[in-house]
Amino acid sequence: MYKVGIDLGSSYTKGVLVDSSNQIIDYHLVKTGFDFNRSSKRIIDKFSENFKIDLPIYTCGYGREKLEVESVSNSEIMALAEAVYHLYNKKCSVIDIGGQDTKYIKINEIGKVDKFRMNRKCAAGTGSFLEEIAFRLDVSATEFNSFAEQATETIKINSFCTVFAVSEIVGMIKNGLTMPNIVLGIYNSILDRSFELANIDDSLILTGGIPDYHPIILKLIQKKIPNAVSPEKSQFMAAYGSVLLNTKRVN
Structure with a gap:
């Protein structure tokens, strides 16, 4: 079974x-x-x-x-924490970038959640933010990563709202700014939104659909936090944790 x-x-x-x-x-x-x-x-x-x-x-x-x-x-926060601690067995912080929100979870030495925060006030900095921009620019996730790898400098995306951010990016293109630099700016905007949730002072585990489809996100984070890692198929961690939570209850 x-x-x-x-x-x-x-x-x-x-x-x-x-x-x-x-x-x-x-x-x-x-x-x-x-x-x-x-x-x-x-x-x-x-x-x-x-x-x-x-x-x-x-x-x-x-x-x-x-x-x-x-x-x-089950609580998604508890499920994520359970899966991450099961895999890494250590005190750490988790940033989960999902379709509509970003979550920060602090896991202590025995695998319990010490604190958590969520950013739901705007979809900017989440998966839907990237999907909307990709749709408007007619590029795939793979192309996004490729563009960012070619960037020579980053451009700051000032708009917090997804709608305004898209308009800002379209304006940048019209003004002749290069796609690689713009895309790198988009990724850095996502990181800025994520790090607004907490000051990371220990190991960082990155989960959610974003690191699965946009692996450059982890590379950019590692410039700030060298020990940051992301598990394989990280968007499935909460589903996995839901099973682990209940297995422990039974055992």
Whole structure:
């Protein structure tokens, strides 16, 4: 029997399939769309094609209580902390850059959450911010990374609001500023928003969809915090942590 953890985010629904030894066997990602139950069902159906799923399903995220199937909901903050501590087993800070918000979590020596903060007042500096800009500029995440690697200087993006930031960037292009320098400025804007949440004074673990699709973000962070790391498939950490939290409760 296999356990399933699902993180029902505002933009994407992430699922992990976990075996009896708490190892991740498979991952699956779908767009959340308008129906949390529908997106979670797609995850469960995908895993059920080849594996026998054990109920309940362990959930977290915006839509964690929307499933029609038997489930146990968990705090996304606690789930993220559980997964990160399980992987790294040390005191650390976590910055999670999601589709609509950015989270800061401080984990102590025994894996408990000492403090956390979230930035929800604007989507600037999140995944949706990058998606909107990429759509307007007609470039992919891979192209974004490539552009930033070619930058010779960074350009400060002053606008906090996503709508105004897009207008500001379009204006920069019209004024002849180069795409590589603009894109590097966009990435640095995301980092600025993230570091506004906390002063990092220990090891940093970066999670969320942004480091998965925009690996240059980690490189830029490492210029400020050399020991910063990001786990493989980091956007699935909360889904994984949802399973781990409940496994510990049982054991």
